[in-house]
Amino acid sequence: MKKAKLLIWIPALTSLLIAGCGSQQSPTAGAAERPEVGVVLSDVGLDDQSYSDAAFRGLAKSRDEDGILFDYRELDQAGSYDEAFKQLIEKDNDLIIGLGYMVKESLEAAAKAHPEKQFLIVDDKSELPNVASITFKEEEGSYLAGVVAGMTTKSNRVGFLGGVESDLLKKFQAGYEQGVKAANPAAQVKSTYAGDFGDSDLGASIASKMMKDDAIDVIYTAAGLTGVGALQEAERQGHYAIGVDADQFFIAEKAVVTSMVKNVDTAIFKAVGTFNENGGSFPQKDMVFGLKEEGVGIAPIRVANLTPQQQEKIDELKEALISGKIAIQLP
Numbered sequence: 001m002k003k004a005k006l007l008i009w010i011p012a013l014t015s016l017l018i019a020g021c022g023s024q025q026s027p028t029a030g031a032a033e034r035p036e037v038g039v040v041l042s043d044v045g046l047d048d049q050s051y052s053d054a055a056f057r058g059l060a061k062s063r064d065e066d067g068i069l070f071d072y073r074e075l076d077q078a079g080s081y082d083e084a085f086k087q088l089i090e091k092d093n094d095l096i097i098g099l100g101y102m103v104k105e106s107l108e109a110a111a112k113a114h115p116e117k118q119f120l121i122v123d124d125k126s127e128l129p130n131v132a133s134i135t136f137k138e139e140e141g142s143y144l145a146g147v148v149a150g151m152t153t154k155s156n157r158v159g160f161l162g163g164v165e166s167d168l169l170k171k172f173q174a175g176y177e178q179g180v181k182a183a184n185p186a187a188q189v190k191s192t193y194a195g196d197f198g199d200s201d202l203g204a205s206i207a208s209k210m211m212k213d214d215a216i217d218v219i220y221t222a223a224g225l226t227g228v229g230a231l232q233e234a235e236r237q238g239h240y241a242i243g244v245d246a247d248q249f250f251i252a253e254k255a256v257v258t259s260m261v262k263n264v265d266t267a268i269f270k271a272v273g274t275f276n277e278n279g280g281s282f283p284q285k286d287m288v289f290g291l292k293e294e295g296v297g298i299a300p301i302r303v304a305n306l307t308p309q310q311q312e313k314i315d316e317l318k319e320a321l322i323s324g325k326i327a328i329q330l331p
Contacts, residue, residue, distance in 0.1 A: 035095065035276050037062070037070040038088030040081060040107070042100040044198045044224050045074035051224060051245050051264060055099050055122070058268030066273060081106035089114055095275055097122065097268070101168055107131065118280060120271060122264065123168055125286055132282040134267050137290030138168070139175030139328045140321050141260040142220070144298045145242045146179020147314055148258050149187075149218040152240050152304045156187045159216040161206060161230050163197040163223035170331045172222040172244075172260070178328055182317065190214045194226045203229030211237055218242065220260070231256055240304060247299035259299040267295055292322045 039059060041052040052074075059070045071091055078084035081103050088096050089110060096117060098107035101124040111119045111128050118130055125133040149158045160176050162169040177189045190210060194202055203223060207230035210216040219234055220242040221227030227244060228251055234241035235255035243251065243259030267289045275282060289295020301311075320326040 035068045035272075035280070036091070036093045037068050037095045037097065037272060038091060038093035039070065039072045039097040039099060040078075040084040040088065040103055041072055041074050042197075042224075043075050043102060045076060051262075052099060054246055054262070054264035055097075055268055058265035059272070061265065061269045062272045065269075066276060068272060068276070082109065085110040089117060094118065094280055095120060095272065099123075099264075101166065118275070118282070120275075120282075122268070132271075132284075133286045134271055135286070135288050136262055136264075136267070136295050137171075137288065138260070138262060138296060139171045139330060140291045141262060141296030141298060142172045142175030142222075143179035143182070143321060143326075143328055144314060144318060145220055145258065145260040146176040146181075146189075147183040147317055148179075148298065148301065148304075148306075149176070149220060149240075149242060150180040150183030151306060151310050151313075152257055153184065153187055153218045155215045155217045156184065157215045157217065158187055158189055159207075159210045159214065159219040160189060160191040161203065161210070161219060161221045161223050161227060162191070162193040163226055164195055165193040167331075169193070169222055172220075174330050175328050176220050179317075182326075183313070190216060194223055196226050197224035199226050200229030200232075203227055203231075204233040206230065207233040208237070211239055218257070220244070222260070243299070249299065249302055254303065256302070257304045258301045261297050261299050263289070263295050263297070290322075291318060 046052050062068045063070055073084035073087055085106055097120045099122050104124045107119055107121055108126055108128055111131050115130055120132045122134045158180055160173050173191050180187050180189050194206055196202055203226035207219055218240040219230055221230045222244045231241045231252040235252035240257050241252060241255040243256050245262045248259045249256045271287060
């Protein structure tokens with residue numbers, strides 16, 4: 001079962017894939033004038049039930065509403081990020097997107113070799129003039145996730161499980177830890193990293209150990225498919241969990257109280273729209289999406305029953321983050 005990809009989203013994604021491929025292979029009349037966008041997905045690829053799937057949805061929306069054509073490459077499919085970017089450049093895409101900080105080295109190499117091409121990196125920044133960026137204030141959404149964890153824990157011990165330790169994941173961790181303390185100063189946070197985004201069995205094993213050895217009764221996962229395993233383990237053990245990137249309630253419906261929603265789909269849809277409206281360029285090189293820009297947030301709260309006073313507190317803290325009254329300390 002190791003690294004198996006869950007199939008629960010496959011029908012929806014399959015229809016998107018068929019439609020996406022169809023638009024590439026059988027363009028309608030006038031398609032020559034339609035912008036073409038290529039994307040290199042993150043290392044886990046489609047059906048990760050969070051990051052890559054969200055990016056794909058954003059491009060599908062751009063196709064359906066704005067008429068773009070799009071193509072994509074997965075690491076398993078291309079063999080390497082270098083090859084993935086090479087293939088999309090050869091396809092003469094107008095905009096080439098790299099999803100995740102792990103693609104930066106390959107994306108910048110391609111951008112240097114093709115200064116006439118416009119690139120866009122998600123979750124990192126570049127000094128190159130032909131590379132724009134999308135970054136998120138993950139710490140803001142994670143802060144609200146931490147508030148929920150602090151309110152719902154019974155043991156006053158909550159956990160954070162990250163994928164591969166990085167500056168990006170440290171933002172998730174910092175926001176979560178500070179949100180927990182804002183809601184429940186008595187709560188303790190145990191944070192750890194799996195070193196892998198694509199191993200659901202590993203995530204389940206780590207979560208089980210945290211629950212057994214550290215009395216964790218709420219766990220927040222920012223670890224892709226590895227995190228999916230942790231969510232399911234929380235359900236098996238009768239504990240609460242918090243998902244990431246997308247609303248992951250369906251993965252463990254007896255455990256997932258909420259999810260830190262990172263609207264990669266919304267950000268990519270808006271960025272591609274801006275690119276089109278400005279004749280194939282970005283007026284703002286570095287685009288940042290936080291709570292104010294609806295780039296991050298939390299999914300509806302389910303499973304646990306919060307009091308009206310607790311919900312009011314969440315709303316107050318959200319407004320304080322948006323206004324700048326609360327400043328999250330980053331590492």
